[in-house]
Amino acid sequence: MVRDRPMAAFALVGAVLTTALTVPAPTPARAAPAICQNPSDPGEVNTETPWHQRWLAPQRVWPFSTGARVRVAVIDSGTDSSHPQMAGRVTTGFDALRGAPGGDVDCVSHGTAVASIIAAGRQEGVGFYGLAPDATIVPIRVSERNANEGADAGGDTVTGAVFARAIRQAVDDGADVINMSVTLYYPDPDVEQAVRYAVEQDVVLVAAAGNQHQDGARPDPVPYPAAFDGVIGVGAIDQNGARIRQSQIGPYVDIVAPGGAVVAATRLVGHSVWDGTSFATPMVSATAALIRSAEPNLSAKEVTSRLLATADPARGDASRGYGSGVVNPYRAVTERLTTGAPVAQPPLPDVPYDAAAAARAERWAVFGRLALWIGLALATLAVVVAALAVLLPRGRRTRWRPTRPAAPPAAGPEIDEPEEHFFRVPSSMPRG
Missing domain, CATH: 1.20.5 (Single alpha-helices involved in coiled-coils or other helix-helix interfaces)
Known part of the structure; x- marks a missing residue:
């Protein structure tokens, strides 16, 4: 979950939900890098196919696009390039906290989870994998603290200046798509200028819509950069298609994706179950990568239009936090736009009570x-x-006495009886 920060401070969106997964990690965890103050533990290997993969069915779109030749920058807590499913898919990147190369280090697993939803490769015996497995991850490290940790937990986190530097670095590193599962609840001017720079460079920008829904007590705080022009704001749904409780509602929600109890990688090895708009965002970023790989001549604006126009109907409209609907990677890649403006599908009707x-x-x-x-x-x-x-009847016949079966007759030796012989005296024979 997102924690409120001072005016120019950010927090990572999403909290780790611990679950009992059955298969232990196949390799021992290596020591955390020296820069990690409070490193998280690696997870356990997930062997079952997660619900969000069954929902989005990425195998259907892979004959048309796997995200090849597309660079997706993940501005987050870093991405652990040593994870078995991420090896060979992650560049060195950039550590914006220290202003030096080295974004391929993750102390808290958040950024690794986000990146793995985009590009984790398939592995024998593992049910989880990414939506665009041939995309290249460019990790930009801006934090080493989980959102569910307090301010006194230690570790550096992002400021407006650091985040703006991260966006510009991602653009300069050749990113085609930038995933921002981070949220600022104040319109920082440095970040706004960096967003404008990315838009001018034809980069698709995707950001989390935030996890601070107020349940009607008061309006939800406005999340940035999701609320900036040119950025796709992403809300989260659960496996029933309903908006998860913490996913925010506002005009900045352009589209929704699975984000409730989704499986993703942890640092080093293994997987965990995660909640929040942080983890719905990379599903939209991965879909944008699939589009850009299939049709590299499309502009960022056209990619955005395709995403929104091909979204599936949701359980509510934009006023209920569903935007244009639920992202559909297959439709986004295989359907073509007409000359008309994209039209959101009407929400699914409520069953009358x-x-x-x-x-x-x-x-x-x-x-x-x-x-x-x-x-x-x-x-x-x-x-x-x-x-x-x-x-x-049987009881009456025996007068309710127990009965025993009769003994069979004793068998003895056979006795040959003498044969009797009779004859008749003829009548003509003299009698004597």
Whole structure:
């Protein structure tokens, strides 16, 4: 979750949700770099296919585009290039905190998780992988603190000047897409100028819409850079398609993507389950990379239009924090725009609530349970009656005394009986 910072301070969006994953990490964790004050532990390997991959089905789009030749800058806590699924996909990058190369170090796993959603490669026995596996990650390190840690947790975090420097560095390093899963709740002028510089250089900018939804108590704070012109603001949904509770609502939400309980990589090895708009944002960035790889001649503005025009209908409209709908990588790559302006699909209709029908359904459910128990009772009674019908007559015949079976006759030796011979005296024979 995002924590409020002073006017020009940022916080990483999203909090780690610990879960029990079954398969242990295959290799021992190496020591954290010296620059890490409070390094997070590596996760455990996830062997099942996460729900967000089943939802977006990236395999459908890979015959058309895998993100090859596209550079995606991830402005975050760094990206661990030693993770087995990220090896060979991450450049050295830039450490904006220290003004030197070295963005491929991550102390808290947040940036590694974001980058892995974009470009993690497939690995035997692992269910998780990225949406654009052939894209190149350019890590720009601006923080070494998780959003769910307090200000006294130690480690440097981003300021307006550092973040502006990171955006410019990403552009100068040749980024085609910039992913910003970081949020500022104040329109810093340095950051605004850096965003304008990136827009002028035809870079697609994607930013988290923030995790500070107020549940109607007061208006949500305006997140930057998502609210700047030329930036795609991303909200988060869960596996039921509903906006997650903390995902903010406002005109800065242009599109939504899976961001509730999604699986992503941790530093070193393994995976964890993550929540927040931080992790919905790279799904849109990955889709932008797929488009730019398939059609490199499209401008950043055209890529943005394609993303919004091909979004699937959501459970609500922009006024409820869903923007134009749910990102669809397959449609975004395979469908072509007409000359007309993009039109958002209407939201999915709400199922009307009928109190009388609900009451009838409840009564039928009660009757069904009652009928089941009565049926079981009658079946039991029938078995008892059948057993008694067999046993009672026999009991009367034996006068309820136990009976033993009769012994078979003893077998003895066979005795040959003498044969009797008879003959008749003929009548003509003289008698004597």
